Amino acid sequence: MSHAYRGGCFCGAVQVEVEGKPEAMGYCHCESCRHWSAGPVNAFTLWKPDAVRITRGQEELESYQKTSASRRRWCRRCGGHVLTEHPGMGLVDVYAALLPDLTFEPALHVHYQESVLRIPDGLPKMKDVPAELGGSGETLEE
Template sequence: MGETHKGACFCGAVEIEATGAPALMGYCHCEDCRKWSAGPVNAFTLWAPDSVKVTKGEDSILTYAKTDRSLRKSCTKCGGHIMSAHPGMGMTDVYASTIPSLKFEPAFHVFYAETVLKIVDGLPKFRDMPKDAGGSGETVPE
């Protein structure tokens, strides 16, 4: 089953658990993630949906869908971001900062062609997404 990581929104009204290990970890530079996170980059951890459970405050979760690719979930009390469901990928993105006990080990950057913050870390930088995630698989220089 694996280790269980507990997390919460900014005020603690919503609590979650993510069990096992994420399938992927990385950084997203797309405009939607930047606007949603109010930062230049979003640190993501992708999990199988059945590995992530809301343990408190289900009734305090607001779901917003700008597109059908991402169902972004936040707390109705504090506005704190919790996670996003990605139905097309069959994955749930729990923002790395939501589960502080998880050792964040990013494997790559996605949508780096849209970046507003150059990061030189030696990780692959995908123009959009890796091929096996439905993208072009093209990389761009750091």
Template sequence: MGYCHCASCRSWSAGPVNAFTLWKPENVKVTRGAGQVGHFQKTPMSDRQFCTACGGHVMTHHPPLGLTDVYAATIPTLDFKPGVHVNYAETALPMKDGLPKFKDFPSEFGGSGEMVPE
């Protein structure tokens, strides 16, 4: 769990930062309205999913990483405990919370792994 500060996530979430939770795809299940989930393949890395009835953002599959990002706000019972900031070099909302801040992504996810100061 963490925060993404990239311009793409900010635009998609309509906010200055996007709170994410990462899951193995087999651990993600749409329990209501599965037939109303639309898709938009923004990049080979990101298959965005949204509700075709209300337009709400639901999740993004990241096939190359084998992970699904379920937006923290879509899980009302989730005890959100962020552990990291990614794409902090693009931040529009500096956050001084003591969490690690990656310039882009950790190297395990194809980024530089470079950290930036708060």
């Protein structure tokens, strides 16, 4: 039996549950994630869509799709960010901060060439994303 992790938006109106193990965890440095999160970097956990369930507040979710690469979802009551769907990759990013019981074990940095906050932690620094997710697979110097 796999483990389920639960979290929610800022006010708690929207609740999300993920089950099993994420496909990947890491940090995104792209301008879109930085702008969306209002921070210098975004900590992500990527899951297969069937591992993610909205358990409460589906009707409170709003969405915005700036590009075909992602659809960002948030709570209309509090504005709290919940997840980003990445249809081209077949994955859903449930923000690491929303899953307090999940041990966050980042494995890489993506879109590091756009970084405004260098993080010398020994993890691979990808120019964009790994080749298996449609990127170049190119790594950069720390």
